[in-house]
Amino acid sequence: MRSIALAAAFTCGLVGPAAAWGPEGHSIVAEVAQPRLSAPATQLVRKLLKGRSLASIASWADDYRATHPETEQWHFVDIPLNVTTYDAARDCRPNKQSGDCIIAALDRVQKDLRCATGEAQVQALKFAVHLVGDIHQPLHTVKEKKGGNEIAVDVFMRGLLDCPTCAVAHTPVNFHMAWDETLIQRTVWDWGAYVDRLENGWLKTAEAKAEDPAANHAPIDEKTFIAWAEDTHKAAQTVWYLRPADDVLDDRYLRDVLPIMDRQLGIAGLRLARFLNDAASQACPAR
Template identity: 45%
Template sequence: MSNRFPFSKSWIFLTVVFTIFGSDAWAWGEEGHSIVAEIAQRRLTQNAAQAITQILRANPNSTPYSTPSLASISTWADEVRYNGPKPNETYNWHFVDIPRQDTHYDPATECPKEKPEQGDCVINELSRLRNELRCTAGDQQLRALKFAVHFVGDIHQPFHTVWENIGGNGITFTTDKLQFKGKTCSADKCSTPPDNLHKMWDTTLIRAMEYNWPTFVDDLEAGWLTTDAAKNDNKDDPVAWAEDAHNAAIAFNVWVDAGATLDQAYYDRVTPLISQQLGFAGIRLARYLNDVFSSSQCPYTPRQ
């Protein structure tokens, strides 16, 4: 299965500067990744919290009053995907290409190593990072933490688990009087609409639900994170995370064909899925980090 085609770095920079919307390189956007990281930080064990504090304060120039934050490092992985205009070995670690008609992940075809200079996929990298987090030190360990925080978020974004149209980046659409925070939005009102479906999910829908990301976290803490789905979740395998995100996208009918019009019914249908996926990502990231830092035994071996 072919991997996604990278956008030019200059195009990404201009998009970030001149619009409020993210691109494929800014999955979930700053808000989404910050939400996931903050949910996780509130659920760290004492061992994990102490280990992470030490990793984030490894810089001797850190101010003594600073509070290390997972949210503060949650988008770093997007900033290092390119060497100049070319994608590097971390590029493909942000997604996995599962065709829409498939319900299960096939590593042979959906996480190939055809282009080692661009990496394989997010599933493999999350598995490797467990050992790097526990068994390395210094800059390598800090780098692993930054990647882990980001990639757990990425794998829960449904369009990072869909192969077609570069994960929805190739799907353009129009909007029809969407009610964003009580305002009627169309192509010429409220804000510049995103120009593809992937971007719509990365940032626009999250900001439509709640513009301030800390408030979004509080809403989830009082809402979705109190549900049985959240309380009873025990999935810790990145394969299961990817398959669940992929299949949820199908179940919630989030995909549209090019040229479709997104209306209020679409917004109302998909926003519960966004809350679910951000919530799952946060609690699973916490368990991922808590597990890694529960022992110092190296190399890391999964618990049976």
């Protein structure tokens, strides 16, 4: 069984367009959030998802995009690499065919989660779980090279998978995809193990404690989404410039960026819980 699992771990995830944290990343974010929901948010999620977990619907928005191209741009924001602040006119241009950007989308989703009913409210929850994840994937906030989709890299690392006898395979992907999926897959055997890694690691840090929804009661508005995007963009600058000149992502690269990947996945989970707790405790604003 172990050799089958190994083969899968070292060969899967090589094809297909990169679009977001892969299913593992989104499940990790959702699973960090789930136990941190307030009683009203737990109730709201139970009602809308009919008892299913947040993780089970966390990648729905990527499937939905395949048939609804007008939601394409809702998953990212194109901030130029060399700036530090978001500019709506520059970075979030509406496009009839492909939507606007993740910051505008989160603003709508937040309102719909509070104000919509029926299927529209269910969809708002599914988008919320997914997009709060995406806005924390560093390359989802970078304009250059389509967020790294146009940079070919070779993931050639042993990673943290405990298998000294395994052969290390060359894995040709693009830089964006490496961040969506491959680096996570080289760190743990399955996404549940990544949640454990965070609960025993980054989620115990002082920064995590301060971001915990139990401690952070600042109301979430459109400015919050801008702050999240700018914060993620800072991480993006670091992981972009740490990329080796030969575009081989090796064990040294993983070691250098792993604290950032842990922090981005962990903080996304905490902020998702805060987003949902906030939505469940506030009435629909008067229009």
